[in-house]
Amino acid sequence: MKIRRLVAALIATGSIVALTGCGADPDAPVVDTQADKGLEVMGDAVIYDPNHLVNDGQPITVEYWTWGNASTDPIYSMIDEYEAIHPNVRIDVTVVAWDDYWTKLPLSVKGNRNAPVLFNVHNSYDALIRPHMEPYDIDLGDLEADYSFVDTHVDENGDVKYIDSVINTGAIFYNKTLWAEAGLSDADIPTTWDELIAVAQKLTKVEGNTMVQAGFNINGSYSAIWQGLNYQKGTLMFQDDGTTANYDCETTKENLEFLQSLYDEYGIGSVKFGDDRDLSFGNGQSAMIYEWGSYVGTLATNYPDIDYGVFPTPTFDDDVPFAYDRYNGESTPGINTHQSDEQKAVAQDFIRFILANDDYIRLASQVLNSLPAKISLQDDADILANPMLAAIAPRLDRLIWPGPTPSTLETSPLIAFENVLQNGQDIDAAVAYSQQLIETDMEDSAFTSMEDRYAHYDEHN
Amino acid sequence: MSKTTKKALSVVVTVLLFALALVTIVPFIWMFVSSFAPNSEIVKITGGIFPTPSTVDNYVNIQETFNFFRLFANSLFVAVLKTVIIIYVSAVLGYVFSKMHFRGRNVLFGIVLSTMMLPWAVTIIPQYEMMVQFGWLDTYRSLIVPGLVSGFGVFLFRQSIGSISDEIIEAAKLDGAGDARIFHQIILPMSRNSIAALAIFTFLWNWEDYLWPFLMITDSDKMLLSVGLKMFSGQYGTDYGGLFAATSLAIVPVIIVYMVFQKQFIAGIATGSGK
Numbered sequence: 216m217k218i219r220r221l222v223a224a225l226i227a228t229g230s231i232v233a234l235t236g237c238g239a240d241p242d243a244p245v246v247d248t249q250a251d252k253g254l255e256v257m258g259d260a261v262i263y264d265p266n267h268l269v270n271d272g273q274p275i276t277v278e279y280w281t282w283g284n285a286s287t288d289p290i291y292s293m294i295d296e297y298e299a300i301h302p303n304v305r306i307d308v309t310v311v312a313w314d315d316y317w318t319k320l321p322l323s324v325k326g327n328r329n330a331p332v333l334f335n336v337h338n339s340y341d342a343l344i345r346p347h348m349e350p351y352d353i354d355l356g357d358l359e360a361d362y363s364f365v366d367t368h369v370d371e372n373g374d375v376k377y378i379d380s381v382i383n384t385g386a387i388f389y390n391k392t393l394w395a396e397a398g399l400s401d402a403d404i405p406t407t408w409d410e411l412i413a414v415a416q417k418l419t420k421v422e423g424n425t426m427v428q429a430g431f432n433i434n435g436s437y438s439a440i441w442q443g444l445n446y447q448k449g450t451l452m453f454q455d456d457g458t459t460a461n462y463d464c465e466t467t468k469e470n471l472e473f474l475q476s477l478y479d480e481y482g483i484g485s486v487k488f489g490d491d492r493d494l495s496f497g498n499g500q501s502a503m504i505y506e507w508g509s510y511v512g513t514l515a516t517n518y519p520d521i522d523y524g525v526f527p528t529p530t531f532d533d534d535v536p537f538a539y540d541r542y543n544g545e546s547t548p549g550i551n552t553h554q555s556d557e558q559k560a561v562a563q564d565f566i567r568f569i570l571a572n573d574d575y576i577r578l579a580s581q582v583l584n585s586l587p588a589k590i591s592l593q594d595d596a597d598i599l600a601n602p603m604l605a606a607i608a609p610r611l612d613r614l615i616w617p618g619p620t621p622s623t624l625e626t627s628p629l630i631a632f633e634n635v636l637q638n639g640q641d642i643d644a645a646v647a648y649s650q651q652l653i654e655t656d657m658e659d660s661a662f663t664s665m666e667d668r669y670a671h672y673d674e675h676n
Numbered sequence: 677m678s679k680t681t682k683k684a685l686s687v688v689v690t691v692l693l694f695a696l697a698l699v700t701i702v703p704f705i706w707m708f709v710s711s712f713a714p715n716s717e718i719v720k721i722t723g724g725i726f727p728t729p730s731t732v733d734n735y736v737n738i739q740e741t742f743n744f745f746r747l748f749a750n751s752l753f754v755a756v757l758k759t760v761i762i763i764y765v766s767a768v769l770g771y772v773f774s775k776m777h778f779r780g781r782n783v784l785f786g787i788v789l790s791t792m793m794l795p796w797a798v799t800i801i802p803q804y805e806m807m808v809q810f811g812w813l814d815t816y817r818s819l820i821v822p823g824l825v826s827g828f829g830v831f832l833f834r835q836s837i838g839s840i841s842d843e844i845i846e847a848a849k850l851d852g853a854g855d856a857r858i859f860h861q862i863i864l865p866m867s868r869n870s871i872a873a874l875a876i877f878t879f880l881w882n883w884e885d886y887l888w889p890f891l892m893i894t895d896s897d898k899m900l901l902s903v904g905l906k907m908f909s910g911q912y913g914t915d916y917g918g919l920f921a922a923t924s925l926a927i928v929p930v931i932i933v934y935m936v937f938q939k940q941f942i943a944g945i946a947t948g949s950g951k
Contacts, residue, residue: 282911284741309894310742312906319891322804329814329894337911489721498721509912516913517715 244274247303254300258571259591260360261353269301269564270557276305277558277565279548280320281335282313287512288335289380289578290548293569300568304561306333317343324551332558333565336377336546341619342661349550350374352563353570361570362588364544367616367665379544380576381585383508384614385443386606387411387529391522393418393428393502404526408473411503411529415483418502430483432492432501433474437632438625440505442617443540444470447530449676452541452617452624453664460657462628463650466676468642475636486636497521507543508584508603525602527610535613537674542614545583580604586611618665623656711735711920718916734921741918742904743896744925751901752929754819754889755882762826762878763871769825770833770870771859775845785834792827804891818892819900823882829874836870837863872940879933883926901926 247268254265269275285291294306309331311319317340323330324347336344350372351358358375359365368378394403397417405411415430433440442452450466453459478484488495493510495501497518505528514521530536547570550562569575576589577598586604587593599605607614617624631649634640666672677685705726710718712729720727738744773785803822812818840863848858864871889900905926908919934941 284907284910287910309896310907311894312903312909313911314906314909315890319894322891323813323894494719494721497719500721513913516915517719519716 242305244276244303244305246274247272247301252300257568257573258361260357261567261570262357263568263571265300265568269304269561272303274303274305275557275561276307277332277554277561278309278329279306279333279335280309280311280316280323280331282311282316283335284310287582289575289582290333290335290569292578293565293572293575296572296574297565297568301564306565320344321347325553330551330554332551332554332562333548334551336549338377338544338546338619339622344549345370345376347549347552348376349552349559349562350376351378351550351566353567358570361590363590363593363611364588364616367618367668377546377549378570379588380547380579381583382542382544382588382611382614383583383585384540384542384607384610385439385505385507385528386525386603387503387527388496388506388510388514388523388525389503390496390499390501391524393499394524397502405529406527407533408529408531412477412481412483415477415503416481419483421482426482426485426488427500429485429488429495429501431477431503432484432488432495433477433505434484434486434488434490434492434495435629436492436505437474438629439507440474441467441470441628441632442624443528444473446538446540446615447536449537449674451664451666451675452620453666457664457667458657458660458662460624460650460653462624462631462653463646467628467646471631471635471642471646474632475642478636496523508607511584511601511603525606527606537613537671537676538615538669539610539613540615542616544588544616545579545585612670615669615671616665618662620664621657621660621662623653627652627656707920708924711917711924713917715915715917718920731917734917735925737918738922738925741915741922742899742907744901744904744922746897747899747901747904748926750898751883751926754816754900755879755929758820758823758882759875759878761820761824762829763874765824766826766829766833766874767837767864767867767871768859769830770835770837770867771863773830773834774837775840775842775863776855785830788825788827788830790827791825792831800887800891807892813892814894814898815892816898819889822888826874826878829878832870832874833867836867840866869940869943872937872943876934876937876941880930883930 250268250272251266257263257265279290279294281288281290291308294308298304298306309329316335320331320334321343324334324344334344336348351374353375355365355369355373355375358378362378364382365375365378368375370376399414399417403414405414411431417430418428419426419430420428445452445464445466448466448470450464451461454461478486484501488501492501492504493506493513496504496506497514499521514523528540530539548566550559550566552559554562573589573592576587576592577595579585580587580592580598580601584601584603586608587595587598592598593608593611599608627649630652631645634645634648635642666675709726709729711734712731713727714731714733717727717730769788773781773788807813807818807822810818812821844862845858848862853861884902885900886902886906890903890906893899893903905919905922908915908922
């Protein structure tokens, strides 16, 4: 009897709670009859005139899928603005956790119940979602007039299915407190790797045989930094065919030797100093690390007490390099090609609205700690007040995007780094092994490098 | 073996068991303590093993990340309903396979058992396609119906019902009871231990089930708690404090179910393990 009563009580409780929330929806879209809303036309080349009816003013609901929340995805705010202009449109947001977003999205786009019409895009999953995306109904010339790097997103049919809203790259984060303790000032900010080594030696602390403070910690960052170092010397990530990785080359070996010397010769860090440079920097144990803009958010959330600054990644000499580093963009939303014409029309209207609207890019820049891809905002004083963005902005023209490269270009080189610095393997053998890993992983890949679209491509080795 | 040796052995075993219990429990205690600490404290390298608890903000802010109570209720509803249905269906089939004699009984039972041997990864794709074809995505039918028959449950009940004397059933039949009455008034009450064991297993499996509910349910109002907990993990990091606070609350029903059924659970497993 006890079990029966308990089960009955649980079912009743569950049923009652599950049924709560039923009732009229106060946010339901309403018929819109007012085409002329008396609002200003937005945009420079990509223009959005809000004075029109969407879906003939009839109520319509579309789904937007994202892995972010309102504090990391600027689309939330744009939806609010758009719904205020077009009260007959409701855009419901569904959040799917980042880890599993790329499992669920490709399965769900084909017209299932609650399938998204608009969805957040990350270019690293381009191959997975591109077949399901509708091209933007915006003139390519207008897009290129307003945004940088649009050409890297034009496919073989001349279509653009998403572009970069903001872009980011690596920079050096330094702990200002440790910097001051070592008697360093802003004048000591290094511009070359040799200068960085000199500064890092002052910031390194060793007690007995144990390092207690690393001057420059690169543990875990090789997967990203090797690309930048090779680009600085004019070496591409891919060979001329655009599909074969160019990891096993003299530049890679030189740079790996250089990184090894930071620890073994100059002693400014150690492989024994933990495997997570972010954690180490956040805990005040590493004075400098190489990181990307997203780390600003991590610092704010997990390490609010760290007083840090950011300076551009040094170069090997004072000359302008082939490229300072690679960049990557945060993408504008995609449109699901499997949805109805009415829903796709609303999605196209929304995309035009956000691309013409500076608010979108400003917010994206702010929440993603990245530099606007929108040309008119790239020298905006408010945006450049962010030290991370101020550090990378002058280099925008000399940043290169190799395309949505397979992850093996990051994971396999890291194995070479570990084999050399931790296992004492010969550099030639370690690099050759990782090259082999990359080629095996990419056997079935349709990836083709975008490096040849870089403005200074002809300057490469 | 002398009395002293026995005592020493007992002490050693007890110490070992305590050590094992400690290893098992410490992560839970760490999670619980961490749920009262800010993220900066949780990720701190220096200091002791346990973060210093200093805030209840993680609990206060859970509802901001997702509708915790709604998802909690959804999970409770689905887990309880599935548990009740699976127990009933398993008991019926266990009774049929144990006490009814018909041609092909063993073959059928073998087929039921074989469902336990198929890896989940093999069936998930066709099952997903079926749900798409039925139009059941984003409905609880897609969570409940495919799991109605549990091979493990049928096996457990067949074994336990098999230990009930045939004379009791024959006596009931002589008194005019039909199969339905025998099942509901004799077999089920005598299977309390198996019911408890299967209840714990089924509730726990459904409470923590992630992949299938994740693939089936998209509507945030219908989502289950195990899926919602993932919301604390972002592209560039995890809100550990929030995750630990929500998880600390999420394990409460499992603890309650285990505490209610634990005596019968142990007896039920013992009954189901032999004939």
